[in-house]
Structure formats: structure tokens, C-alpha cells
Amino acid sequence: xxxxxxxxxxxxxxxxxxxxxxxxxxxxxxxxxxxxxxxxxxxxxxxxxxxxxxxxxxxxxxxxxxxxxxxxxxxxxxxxxxxxxxxxxxxxxxxxxxxxxxxxxxxxxxxxxxxxxxxxxxxxxxxxxxxxxxxxxxxxxxxxxxxxxxxxxxxxxxxxxxxxxxxxxxxxxxxxxxxxxxxxxxxxxxxxxxxxxxxxxxxxxxxxxxxxxxxxxxxxxxxxxxxxxxxxxxxxxxxxxxxxxxxxxxxxxxxxxxxxxxxxx
Ligand SMILES: [Mg+2]
Numbered sequence: 001x002x003x004x005x006x007x008x009x010x011x012x013x014x015x016x017x018x019x020x021x022x023x024x025x026x027x028x029x030x031x032x033x034x035x036x037x038x039x040x041x042x043x044x045x046x047x048x049x050x051x052x053x054x055x056x057x058x059x060x061x062x063x064x065x066x067x068x069x070x071x072x073x074x075x076x077x078x079x080x081x082x083x084x085x086x087x088x089x090x091x092x093x094x095x096x097x098x099x100x101x102x103x104x105x106x107x108x109x110x111x112x113x114x115x116x117x118x119x120x121x122x123x124x125x126x127x128x129x130x131x132x133x134x135x136x137x138x139x140x141x142x143x144x145x146x147x148x149x150x151x152x153x154x155x156x157x158x159x160x161x162x163x164x165x166x167x168x169x170x171x172x173x174x175x176x177x178x179x180x181x182x183x184x185x186x187x188x189x190x191x192x193x194x195x196x197x198x199x200x201x202x203x204x205x206x207x208x209x210x211x212x213x214x215x216x217x218x219x220x221x222x223x224x225x226x227x228x229x230x231x232x233x234x235x236x237x238x239x240x241x242x243x244x245x246x247x248x249x250x251x252x253x254x255x256x257x258x259x260x261x262x263x264x265x
Contacts, residue, residue: 018215018237031261053126079189099126143181152185191223
């Protein structure tokens with residue numbers, strides 16, 4: 001598909017993994033560091049909108065800065081941050097976490113008690129590469145016996161791990177727990193409308209002047225389209241163009257590029 005020039009865009013919402021970095025190795029996509037620098041030079045607004053659940057926002061920023069990306073705190077919105085804010089707003093004091101130590105420690109710093117049993121008010125689901133039956137059992141008991149909230153950091157189907165291999169993502173585990181409990185997972189990150197709306201509000205921009213760029217047309221871009229944000233699918237990540245056959249016309253991305261470096265600013 002040809003890549004037409006984009007006019008009227010004054011703001012970019014940008015996915016991280018598969019879009020500006022290759023995968024969980026965080027090696028930059030070729031040309032991505034320079035592309036982001038040009039966005040800054042031209043005075044356009046941008047935010048990295050990330051469903052990363054394995055690094056705190058501070059860690060993620062420093063990791064990306066070490067790879068050469070010139071970023072300020074105001075350039076990052078993550079599902080981990082939104083989850084902490086949501087738990088505090090709901091005044092929930094305890095949770096069971098399916099996720100790694102970074103997620104637990106981040107929520108701990110937000111004064112949410114992390115417990116290793118089912119007597120909790122929320123089950124928080126991030127990426128847990130050491131997921132096992134015992135953890136799923138505790139989560140299920142919390143949801144069924146303790147009526148805990150099912151809090152999903154996001155609902156992605158798959159991701160590319162640090163070896164560059166496709167693996168089941170957070171959404172797959174959330175679906176399993178929805179099945180065991182009969183509850184709906186509350187999605188904190190992309191593609192939730194609230195997540196996108198908050199970012200747009202913070203950046204003081206209208207959806208039609210915004211371009212969301214991602215390697216995930218099924219989740220990230222369909223969600224953005226629902227809010228009338230323009231969408232660009234990049235082929236530098238987990239999917240190739242054949243994935244588009246699963247989307248009907250109204251959900252297909254507006255543009256397709258080989259990589260972010262091709263996008264005109
Ligand atoms: Mg991605």
C-alpha cells in the first residue's frame with residue numbers, strides 16, 4: 001500500500017515495542033531515533049503511549065534515553081501509571097499481581113499492598129513470564145471467592161519477547177481469568193478509550209490532528225480509530241500486512257509504512 005503524505009497532523013501518539021524499538025531487546029528500529037528528533041525540531045507534539053508492564057515509567061524512560069532517544073517525562077504515557085492512579089482513585093488497598101517485580105514494586109511505591117494470597121480487592125494482570133497454575137488459582141480464588149476487581153494492564157494478544165519470538169501476551173491471561181470468573185477485565189492501557197482520551201486531553205489536541213503509529217493494528221489502532229484518531233500501521237514489529245485481512249474496512253489503518261522512519265513529518 002502506498003504511503004501518502006500526511007497533512008493536518010500536529011501530534012503523534014507512538015507505540016514503543018515494534019514501532020520505535022524492535023522488541024524487548026529495546027534495540028532501536030533503524031532511523032527511529034532520528035525520526036523522533038525531527039518531530040521535536042519541527043515543534044510537533046508527541047507521546048510514547050505504551051502498554052509496557054515490565055518496567056516502571058522511570059525505568060522505561062531511562063532505558064530509551066540510553067538507546068539514544070531524546071525524551072522528557074512529558075513524552076511518556078504508560079498503562080502502569082494509569083493502573084496505579086486507578087487503584088488509588090478507587091481506594092483499593094490490596095492486590096494480587098500477575099506480573100514481574102517491576103510492576104509489584106511500582107504499585108508498592110504507590111502505597112498499594114501486594115499480597116501473595118487471594119484475600120485482595122483486585123487482581124492486577126501484567127506480563128508474567130513465570131506464570132504458573134498456582135498463580136492462576138490464587139487469581140481465580142480472589143475473583144470468585146473475594147469478588148476482587150479484574151484489572152488488566154492491557155489486552156494485547158501476543159508480543160515479541162527478548163529473543164524476538166512471538167509469545168502470548170497479557171490479553172490471553174485476562175481472557176482465561178474472565179472465563180474462570182465470569183467477570184470482565186477492566187482495561188487500563190491501550191486500546192481503552194479512556195486511556196487515549198486522557199492522553200489527548202493532556203496534549204491539548206484534537207483526535208483528527210493526531211496520528212497513532214503502531215505495529216498492532218488489531219488492538220492499538222482499532223482503539224484509536226474509534227476516537228477518530230488517524231492511524232498508521234508499521235511493519236517493523238510483530239505483524240506483517242497479512243494481518244489486515246482480519247479487519248473489516250472501517251477498522252483498517254489509514255496508512256501502512258515499512259517503518260516509522262518513512263513517515264513524513
Ligand atoms: Mg507494539
